[in-house]
Amino acid sequence: MDHKLFCDILNSEMELATGCTEPAAVALCAAYARERLKGEIASLSVAASVNIIKNAMAAGIPGIQGTGIHYAAALGATGGKTQRRLQVIDEASQEERRQAVALVEGGHVRMSRKETPEKLYVEVELHSDSGHQSKAVISGSHTNLTYLEEDGVCVLERSPRAAKEGGISPDVIDATLSIQAIYDFVNELDREKDDLHMIEQAISVNRRIAQEGAKKPFGLHVGHSISSAMHAGSMSPDLVTTAMERTACGIDARMGGASVPVVTNSGSGNQGITATIPVLTAGELLGIDEDRVFRAVTLSHLMAIYIHCRFGLLSALCGATVAGTGACCGLVYLLGGTPVQIGYAINNMMGCVTGMLCDGAKADCAMKVCACVNTAFLSAFMALDDVSVQPNEGIVEEDPAKTVQNFVRLGNDGSPTMDSIVLDIMLNKRTEKQRS
Numbered sequence: 001m002d003h004k005l006f007c008d009i010l011n012s013e014m015e016l017a018t019g020c021t022e023p024a025a026v027a028l029c030a031a032y033a034r035e036r037l038k039g040e041i042a043s044l045s046v047a048a049s050v051n052i053i054k055n056a057m058a059a060g061i062p063g064i065q066g067t068g069i070h071y072a073a074a075l076g077a078t079g080g081k082t083q084r085r086l087q088v089i090d091e092a093s094q095e096e097r098r099q100a101v102a103l104v105e106g107g108h109v110r111m112s113r114k115e116t117p118e119k120l121y122v123e124v125e126l127h128s129d130s131g132h133q134s135k136a137v138i139s140g141s142h143t144n145l146t147y148l149e150e151d152g153v154c155v156l157e158r159s160p161r162a163a164k165e166g167g168i169s170p171d172v173i174d175a176t177l178s179i180q181a182i183y184d185f186v187n188e189l190d191r192e193k194d195d196l197h198m199i200e201q202a203i204s205v206n207r208r209i210a211q212e213g214a215k216k217p218f219g220l221h222v223g224h225s226i227s228s229a230m231h232a233g234s235m236s237p238d239l240v241t242t243a244m245e246r247t248a249c250g251i252d253a254r255m256g257g258a259s260v261p262v263v264t265n266s267g268s269g270n271q272g273i274t275a276t277i278p279v280l281t282a283g284e285l286l287g288i289d290e291d292r293v294f295r296a297v298t299l300s301h302l303m304a305i306y307i308h309c310r311f312g313l314l315s316a317l318c319g320a321t322v323a324g325t326g327a328c329c330g331l332v333y334l335l336g337g338t339p340v341q342i343g344y345a346i347n348n349m350m351g352c353v354t355g356m357l358c359d360g361a362k363a364d365c366a367m368k369v370c371a372c373v374n375t376a377f378l379s380a381f382m383a384l385d386d387v388s389v390q391p392n393e394g395i396v397e398e399d400p401a402k403t404v405q406n407f408v409r410l411g412n413d414g415s416p417t418m419d420s421i422v423l424d425i426m427l428n429k430r431t432e433k434q435r436s
Helices: 003-013 021-035 050-056 069-079 082-087 094-105 170-176 179-188 197-215 222-232 239-255 269-285 290-311 320-334 339-350 365-384 400-413 415-435
Strands: 016-018 041-048 109-113 121-128 133-139 145-150 153-157 261-263
Touching (some): 003 197, 021 041, 021 133, 021 145, 041 050, 041 094, 069 109, 197 290, 222 365, 239 365, 269 290, 269 320, 290 320, 320 339, 320 365
Antiparallel strands (some): 041 121, 121 133, 133 145, 145 153
């Protein structure tokens, strides 16, 4: 077994990010364009794919009160630092934040839909007060710069299919990962020799944002609502409910624009939190040793990556179902389950939560994550009792790898129509609100 390749996959598909990754990609693209612009920014325009618009429209932007694409692009242009990748706006000054708000409130930022086969596509064009122009395009992945233009002249162009820096292609991931291979790696890994720094960061960083969300309410304060219900006696303060509360607090903080980083999984901070916190909570409350917990978190993230590598970064289906499935598998491993039982866990999750709609990144993502966390524990407990959704039911197959293939097919083939409908509804709502 090539331990380095497994570690490379983890370190490629997990990354530090602040705030929602779709607005971060918009901000990063704007920052790249700003590096090529002469003079002061007079106006900027954003053209983005359906999935980017859907996921960025209502997401909180760390450091400012505004939400959505307009503020993300403006802040990336005024205060973004491209070397920080998905933490691009972390170091923006108060003056740069003020300038970004002024651009948006002054009507100098425009947004439109880009007709493109790419699910992840962002194009930002800037114009200066001295008549100069620049343009940048990110496509294929959240940090993959594919085009740069300065005063109408192309200065960089490459295929969106080009792997991002340090990236591993989906073909390699798909050929490397399987339930048995992941299980074997997790059992064999050597924490002193193998480069597992992203798992270490996921544990510390994602725990921190969950704690941040517990300190004060963000967004819909779903985590705080669960906490209040537990204190009132309406919900039991048990393992499953506590895991839901802590995970929701992390999502609340992230979607509410907290200036606290997360470690992502497959391009999503919410999925990074979901693949981490339930397993950590179970380990803590059940008194399981730290090494076993570390291995279970590693398995959770690898399983999520395994499912996601053919699923794509963005879809009409909620990605929390993927991360929740990873967490479910991590729970089975944590509690001594076998590879066969991990397969049962996959079938149980995908027999239940498949079809959950992604209608953009926003505060109520915490509710969807709670549903997936709850189902993850149920699916894990059933799997440990050797109970699995049967292969004659729905999309589930006897071989869990084929169940995953069916799930991926739904996400890929079903997304274009569903995404267009969802975005049409969202944009019509916004138009009607503006008219009123």
